[in-house]
Amino acid sequence: MDGTVQFLRVYPDNSYHIIWPVDPQNSGATGNVATWNWWGMDSDPLAKGPDGKLYFKVSKYDGQQLDEVYSYDPRQADSPAIRITPQNATFLVNTFMVDSKDHLFIQGGSMNMGGSGDSFLKYYTKGVVAPKEIYYSSTGSTWVRGYVTDPEGNYIIMNGNGIRGMNGMIKATIIDASTVDYKLLFPNTNSISGASWINLIKYYSDTWTSPTAVIKQTNNAYSSTYEWIPEVLTDDVFDPAKFSARVSSYFYSEIGEALAFSQPTWWNAGDLNAAIDEGNLSVAVGETTVNGSTTLGNLIATDPDNLLRELYPDLDTPLFKDWLSLPVNVLASSINFENIGTMVWATDGLYGLYSNSWWGYGGTSESKVIKLLDMTGNPALAVIEFEHSGDLPTQFKINGDYLYYRYSLKDAFDQENGKHRIARKNFVNGTQEELLTALSKDIQINNFDISSDDLTLYFTGLDKSLDEVVGGRIDLTTNTYIPMLSTIELSQIRVID
Numbered sequence: 001m002d003g004t005v006q007f008l009r010v011y012p013d014n015s016y017h018i019i020w021p022v023d024p025q026n027s028g029a030t031g032n033v034a035t036w037n038w039w040g041m042d043s044d045p046l047a048k049g050p051d052g053k054l055y056f057k058v059s060k061y062d063g064q065q066l067d068e069v070y071s072y073d074p075r076q077a078d079s080p081a082i083r084i085t086p087q088n089a090t091f092l093v094n095t096f097m098v099d100s101k102d103h104l105f106i107q108g109g110s111m112n113m114g115g116s117g118d119s120f121l122k123y124y125t126k127g128v129v130a131p132k133e134i135y136y137s138s139t140g141s142t143w144v145r146g147y148v149t150d151p152e153g154n155y156i157i158m159n160g161n162g163i164r165g166m167n168g169m170i171k172a173t174i175i176d177a178s179t180v181d182y183k184l185l186f187p188n189t190n191s192i193s194g195a196s197w198i199n200l201i202k203y204y205s206d207t208w209t210s211p212t213a214v215i216k217q218t219n220n221a222y223s224s225t226y227e228w229i230p231e232v233l234t235d236d237v238f239d240p241a242k243f244s245a246r247v248s249s250y251f252y253s254e255i256g257e258a259l260a261f262s263q264p265t266w267w268n269a270g271d272l273n274a275a276i277d278e279g280n281l282s283v284a285v286g287e288t289t290v291n292g293s294t295t296l297g298n299l300i301a302t303d304p305d306n307l308l309r310e311l312y313p314d315l316d317t318p319l320f321k322d323w324l325s326l327p328v329n330v331l332a333s334s335i336n337f338e339n340i341g342t343m344v345w346a347t348d349g350l351y352g353l354y355s356n357s358w359w360g361y362g363g364t365s366e367s368k369v370i371k372l373l374d375m376t377g378n379p380a381l382a383v384i385e386f387e388h389s390g391d392l393p394t395q396f397k398i399n400g401d402y403l404y405y406r407y408s409l410k411d412a413f414d415q416e417n418g419k420h421r422i423a424r425k426n427f428v429n430g431t432q433e434e435l436l437t438a439l440s441k442d443i444q445i446n447n448f449d450i451s452s453d454d455l456t457l458y459f460t461g462l463d464k465s466l467d468e469v470v471g472g473r474i475d476l477t478t479n480t481y482i483p484m485l486s487t488i489e490l491s492q493i494r495v496i497d
Helices: 240-250 296-302 304-311
Strands: 005-010 016-021 046-048 054-061 065-072 092-098 104-109 119-124 132-137 143-149 155-163 166-176 179-187 215-217 226-228 283-285 288-290 340-346 349-354 368-373 379-384 394-399 402-410 416-426 432-434 444-450 456-463 468-475 480-483
Touching (some): 046 092, 054 092, 065 104, 092 143, 104 143, 132 179, 155 340, 179 368, 179 379, 215 296, 283 304, 296 304, 340 368, 416 456
Parallel strands (some): 416 444
Antiparallel strands (some): 046 054, 119 132, 155 166, 215 226, 283 288, 340 349, 368 379, 394 402, 402 416, 416 432
16 A cells, blocks of 8 residues: 555455545645544544445645535445535534434534634434534634534433523423524532532523523623523413423432422512512521622622522432532532543443543543433433543443453553553453454554454554554464554544444
């Protein structure tokens, strides 16, 4: 092979089929297949879809940069790659995903001459020209770090900021090609003692209503006035049950456990703009006190944490941020859900890689694998313990009952030495295995993948001591290494089975 090949399929007999060629003299026009992403460093630019196809991104430059997404069907011998992004689309693709209903999700943006631009997460429905935006931002204040589709193709789970007035883990149900329903699953909280971000208000300029909003701002003046949104009223009267349903996402509760609304003596739902206790300089609200001249609307808008503590004092259903400080907290530490990047469905639910670093791994902070949801989409928080969590683990893959990952080796000064190993942990019986012992040496691992039956590991890397390309497959039943004949260093590898 020479410099005219970028993406190819290698068969067991070492024959191959070129999927994407490149003109070395004009690669900007033919396009370069992406082998990694800037966005979070924990996103995969080469994905296997639920339909059995491979999906990949190609970046082109012809006066301006634009990205395209292509599919390749390995079941059709020597078939060409087919572009699936619209022909008139001119944007940058950070990440993409295809679900089991053939929705194409693209998280990306566009650049202007000043070097900045808008950002979005949108999806295309097969047979429908116009995409539907899950979010759009011209300022960068709204973003999504990680997202994943559910196995049935009915919704996506995303970790975002400012999505319909919500920060944290959010569920976006795809109703049809133009309709999305949003729900907050877990609110962001900065630390056990830090502030959470609770939003119960629809601001005057909002063109949409957050699923957690209970009041709306009726003017844009310095002294705001408020009124209840229709969703918390029954026959134009405040309904505690509807109010509780709107705010329930900010509380920790067992499945099926409802919030119990407790009305304070100063509560006057009939007038959000009246003082809660005129003349009283100190009114207890949750863990604080406020001046009685404060209006109920202003209290809901400015101190929702303490208001909710006052309305729901039952310790069995505490605010999520308060639950994190309790001994019964299954996470056993503080958590900020914006630190969850890669998310993968296993046979028993959804798991996410948690790290204090945006880039998917970070310094001395240990990474965690957290179970987020069960297979019905309900919260099921738990921490999965595994070895090497402090050794910068990356490239997490969940297959069957196993968690696979690459981790870094370090020198005597606790610095990475450029070499890696691959390990796996069985979720069911807890066993931990090292998977590269057949090599009898440590190498730099670029990428790896696993067969669907968990019996064969494929990898590509570099033996720096010999300056040689290393790669191939390891039969995990017999611990036998079968080299792949190549002198070209490969950056990505995927199994087709």
